[in-house]
Amino acid sequence: MEQTLIYKILSDHRLDGKIAAGEEIGMRIDQTLTQDATGTTAFLFFEAMGATRAKTQLSVSYVDHNMAQFGPENHNDHLYLQTAAAKAGAYHSRAGNGICHQVHLERFAKPGATLLGSDSHTPTCGGIGTLAVGAGGLDVAVAMAGGPFYLRCPKVLGVKLTGKLNDWVAAKDVIFKLLSQLSTKGNVGWAIEYFGQGVSTLSVPQRATITNMGAELGVTTSIFPSDEQTRKFLTAQKRQEDYQPLAADTDAEYDRIIEINLSELVPMAACPSSPDNVKTITEIAGTQAHQILIGSCTNSSFADLMTVAKVLKARRINNMVEFAVAPGSREVLNMLAANGALSDMISAGARILESGCGPCIGQGFSPADGAVSLRTFNRNFPGRSGTSPDLVYLVSPETAVASALTGKITDPRDLPKLLSIQYPRIDSPDQFAVDDSMMEKPLSEAEAAKVQVLRPATIVVPEMPPPLPEKLRAQVLIKCGDKTTTDHIMPAGPFLKLRSNVPQYAKVVFNCFNKQGKPTFAQRALELKKKTTAGVIVAGQSYGQGSSREHAALCPMYLGVRAVIAKSIERIHRANLINFCIVPIELADPADYEKIEPDDLLQIDNLLEAIKHSNEVTIIDKTASFEFSGKLALSNRERQILLSAGLLNYTRKKTND
């Protein structure tokens, strides 16, 4: 049968299950990546599983998120990760080497390979033809230990690209177009494959911008074929041996096709405060911009930053604008330094940040009250910038730099007319300045045996969930609306440094909904836990969108939450809930959402029975005296995980069987 590229790679890596949309399959993982904010728990779980050596082709531990180092926590984490990776035979990318997705694309990702990463933007490497999927740290730990990764085979949306981008229109505008059509919700169970003549006009970093923000659509992964552009990129990275041509079969059938004519696209922005609130720049042009930030795993490639530098050369940014640039990797930063582009940006007034996630995850650069912040990032969820309320617009580097010069949101296509700036066409370099000296290589088993893993006291081994009760009695701790993100559930910013300490971090679960002078979510949950009543979270559509952070399940579990009842739950978060033994329940009739109130006491009489045999539960709202149905939709494996009190126990049991 003619196959899509995604199904070809899935078939090549299938270990268990049937390859058909909606079926759960176990797949072999060739590569894993972890980053510091999710990596400490991943490595702690890896150790807790009794695993010693990574069994993948390669596993990389990156430090890129948490580098502000206020207090000892961050550096403690870095040292733990460095020594734990050395022990496990993994690579370790040191702080300053760059953002995991950018560096992985540059140095490791291969067409046709599978990559599992404890970060939702792992599909960035789909830009080079890797089947790359984001997951929670525990799932990545299992894959690192050589276990299969389970996922439901997605339906495939084919995006046919025709035409060619016009000057000043960017790859970012391609994904904005899709976000405007598909939105951030309702895409669970889908993956995207790009095809068509327009594909060959896009370089690998441009493709990676597009696959990166597939995460915002909520799709399982996004992928481009591997072609001459891929070969060129790999050769310039001195990795030509990793190249192989790959594409879907000519008559491959997609479950749905959307066509985008690149020639017809215009510069766009995602307006506050959701990546799908897309408008054309023409519609919002003239709005005063106070802060402009360039960087993140979406837009900090060499070509992106060279475009910015060329536009800025011999010019000054507007006086009312705060402007900063965070290069995606040390390789990019070094190249900009060597060719003078860095100096052009500094002279123009840019503040240069180290290569890392930085402001994208609220590590500094929170905008002023009421300030409009333009960012080349991928997420503008409310408050993610560290200021609440905030006004963050996501834009392309072209739009960002045009606006930095004028001080107003500016269509970059107006630059020739406004400031006589011609479009700087940046060719992909024939040779990148490859330097892996900050990437520590895996040690042999004999060398690793001598390594002492450093685990300072700020790194606390997380508690595992207790078994589920036969019958659940639970109180509604919170009722959230649609599109509740993991940033709402588990804030990052100043709290990011608590990632390795669940009891401390759990204090800020749902912090943005806490009211001054009232008990916090955590206090109410712990009070309930003392009375041996469980907690339940009620939510609208698309609960848990955004990050892969398993802390959004791990911390509520620590506080006694045993179920989430929602209109719908996003893929990675649903898997994390199951991994930490929180039952994900979707409302059979979404209208019941209106009837449930905060503090209601709910009861599920036959919870365990239902988990064993059924896909439906009857929930009694004791407070409002009504009954409603919930859907479980569990695979056999998911049932076993819940019955074993979580994935860690389940994996241990399987290993001992």
Ligand code: MIC
């Ligand atoms: C993000 O962009 O939200 C993060 C921070 O990279 C997360 C991972 C995390 O929370 O550590 C992600 O995208 O998965």
Ligand code: SF4
């Ligand atoms: Fe880092 Fe931001 Fe990318 Fe997440 S989205 S990996 S925080 S740069």
